[in-house]
Amino acid sequence: MKIDIAAKSADIIREADVLVVGGGPAGIGAAVSAGQAGLKVLLLEKNGFLGGNITASYVETCNYFMKNTPFHSCGVYSRMEAGYREKFGRSQDIRPNAPHRFNSENLKIYLDTFVHSAGVEILFHSFVNDVVLKNNRIEAVIIQTKQGPVAVKAGIVIDSTGDGDVAYSAGVPFEQGRDTDHLCQPGTLSFRVAGVNAALLMENGEDKLAEIGRKYKQDYRAGKTGLTCKRQDLPFGRMTAGGQISYVNYPCAYGIDPTDIADLSRGEEECRQYILEMVKYMSKNFVGMEHVELSSIATEICFRDSRRFVGRYKLTIEDMETDRWFDDVIAVYPRFYDMLAPDAEMDGDGSVEGKGYKGHIYEPIEGNRSFQIPYFSLVPEKIDNLLLSGRSISCDHVAQSGIRAISACMQTGEAAGAAAGISLKSGVAPVDVNIAELQNVLRTQGVILP
Missing domain, CATH: 3.30.70 (Alpha-Beta Plaits)
Structure with missing residues (x-):
C-alpha cells in the first residue's frame, strides 16, 4: 500500500558554499577541510553533538591498531587528536600501556570549538532525508524539524551520514552488505x-x-x-x-x-x-x-557498514591487497581489516580470504603494508555537485572493512572538503577537479601522500 504526500514548500534557512551532512569523523574532516579553504561551510548533524560513533556510540579507541607500528595519523585527525590531548591528556584512563582513547563526553565539548575554529557553522538536530534535484544537481537538502521541513542550499553537498542518506535521496545507485545475501555486519x-x-x-x-x-x-x-x-x-x-x-x-x-x-x-x-x-x-x-x-x-x-554508493571508481579488496597505486590517490592507509561476521559465524581464522563468508575478518597491520584510496571513489554517479565521504564511498564489501576505520573516514572527508574548495573556486564540477592541485592542498594540510 502507498499513500500520496501532499506537496509542501519549505523555507530556505541557510545558503552555503559547501554543505556537509553528518557530523561524525568523515563530516568533521570534510567541514574543517572546506573551512580551511575560506569557504562558507555549514555542517548538519542529527544529534545534539558532533563525533558520530566516537561520541554517540562510545567508540573511544580509534587508532588502537596503529600502536607499535610505523603508521600514525595525519591531516585533520592528527590536529584534532593533538588539540584534544593538550586539553584533556589521557582522558582519566588509568589502564597502563593502552593506546590513546578519547573521553567521548569531553570530546563532544572539544569538537564544538575545533570545528568552529575552521569557520564552520553547525546546526544540530538536523535530520536530512530528502533533496530537491534539478538537472542532475542537488538544489537543496531538506531538514526534518519539529517546525516542519526546512531547506538548505549549497554549491556542493558532501554526504558524510554513514548510511549515505543524501545520496540515497538523490537516487544514486548503491550496494549493501555481502553480494550473495546483502547481510551487513552486526x-x-x-x-x-x-x-x-x-x-x-x-x-x-x-x-x-x-x-x-x-x-x-x-x-x-x-x-x-x-x-x-x-x-x-x-x-x-x-x-x-x-x-x-x-x-x-x-x-x-x-x-x-x-x-x-x-x-x-x-x-x-x-x-x-x-x-x-x-x-x-x-x-x-x-x-x-x-x-x-x-x-x-x-x-x-x-x-560498521551500510550502503555503499556507485562511484566513478569502485575500490576493491584486490586493489588493497596488491597495494595498487592510483594517480588520483587522496589517502594512504595501513593495511588493516576488521569485519565481524555478518552471519554470526565467528569461528573462522580471521583471514581476508574468507571475504566475510567464512567467519570474521581481522588482519592487523603487517610491517609497512598499506593501501591507497582514490579520489574517484568519492565521486558518485548521476549527481554533479555531490561528494561522498566515510564508509559509504564506492567500494566492495570486503574493502569497506578497511576504509571504515575512524581516521580513514576522516581522511576521505578531508579530501572531499578540499575537492569542494577547488571545484567552487575553479568553476568546475567535482569530477573535473585538478587532481594534482587536490593532492597538493592535502599535503599542505598534513596528509601523507606519495
Missing part, C-alpha cells in the same frame, strides 16, 4: 559500567581487564558462559580511578538492515537484553566487578 550497542574495583584491577601495574577479555573469549568458545549474544569478544575501554569502565563493546544484533526502522527497533531491544545479561555475568564472574552497575547505554545502536 549492530552494536555499547554500554558503560561503574562500581568496579579499579585498584584491584590495576594491582601491581597489571591490566587485568585485558586478561578478563582473553579468558571470556576462551570460556565462550568452550560453551561455558551460557550467554545469549553470539559475540565472542569483550573489548573494554578506559578505566578511571573512580571505578568506571567507559565502554563495553559487546552487545551485537545480527541480521539487521541498518536502514530499516523495524530492524533497528528490534536491534535496540535485543541489545538491551544482552546488556542486562552481561552486567549480571560480569558481577558474578569477573574479579573486581562484584559491585558493578550499569551506568549508561549508548544513544543508539551503531553499525
Whole structure:
C-alpha cells in the first residue's frame, strides 16, 4: 500500500558554499577541510553533538591498531587528536600501556570549538532525508524539524551520514552488505559500567581487564558462559580511578538492515537484553566487578557498514591487497581489516580470504603494508555537485572493512572538503577537479601522500 504526500514548500534557512551532512569523523574532516579553504561551510548533524560513533556510540579507541607500528595519523585527525590531548591528556584512563582513547563526553565539548575554529557553522538536530534535484544537481537538502521541513542550499553537498542518506535521496545507485545475501555486519550497542574495583584491577601495574577479555573469549568458545549474544569478544575501554569502565563493546544484533526502522527497533531491544545479561555475568564472574552497575547505554545502536554508493571508481579488496597505486590517490592507509561476521559465524581464522563468508575478518597491520584510496571513489554517479565521504564511498564489501576505520573516514572527508574548495573556486564540477592541485592542498594540510 502507498499513500500520496501532499506537496509542501519549505523555507530556505541557510545558503552555503559547501554543505556537509553528518557530523561524525568523515563530516568533521570534510567541514574543517572546506573551512580551511575560506569557504562558507555549514555542517548538519542529527544529534545534539558532533563525533558520530566516537561520541554517540562510545567508540573511544580509534587508532588502537596503529600502536607499535610505523603508521600514525595525519591531516585533520592528527590536529584534532593533538588539540584534544593538550586539553584533556589521557582522558582519566588509568589502564597502563593502552593506546590513546578519547573521553567521548569531553570530546563532544572539544569538537564544538575545533570545528568552529575552521569557520564552520553547525546546526544540530538536523535530520536530512530528502533533496530537491534539478538537472542532475542537488538544489537543496531538506531538514526534518519539529517546525516542519526546512531547506538548505549549497554549491556542493558532501554526504558524510554513514548510511549515505543524501545520496540515497538523490537516487544514486548503491550496494549493501555481502553480494550473495546483502547481510551487513552486526549492530552494536555499547554500554558503560561503574562500581568496579579499579585498584584491584590495576594491582601491581597489571591490566587485568585485558586478561578478563582473553579468558571470556576462551570460556565462550568452550560453551561455558551460557550467554545469549553470539559475540565472542569483550573489548573494554578506559578505566578511571573512580571505578568506571567507559565502554563495553559487546552487545551485537545480527541480521539487521541498518536502514530499516523495524530492524533497528528490534536491534535496540535485543541489545538491551544482552546488556542486562552481561552486567549480571560480569558481577558474578569477573574479579573486581562484584559491585558493578550499569551506568549508561549508548544513544543508539551503531553499525560498521551500510550502503555503499556507485562511484566513478569502485575500490576493491584486490586493489588493497596488491597495494595498487592510483594517480588520483587522496589517502594512504595501513593495511588493516576488521569485519565481524555478518552471519554470526565467528569461528573462522580471521583471514581476508574468507571475504566475510567464512567467519570474521581481522588482519592487523603487517610491517609497512598499506593501501591507497582514490579520489574517484568519492565521486558518485548521476549527481554533479555531490561528494561522498566515510564508509559509504564506492567500494566492495570486503574493502569497506578497511576504509571504515575512524581516521580513514576522516581522511576521505578531508579530501572531499578540499575537492569542494577547488571545484567552487575553479568553476568546475567535482569530477573535473585538478587532481594534482587536490593532492597538493592535502599535503599542505598534513596528509601523507606519495
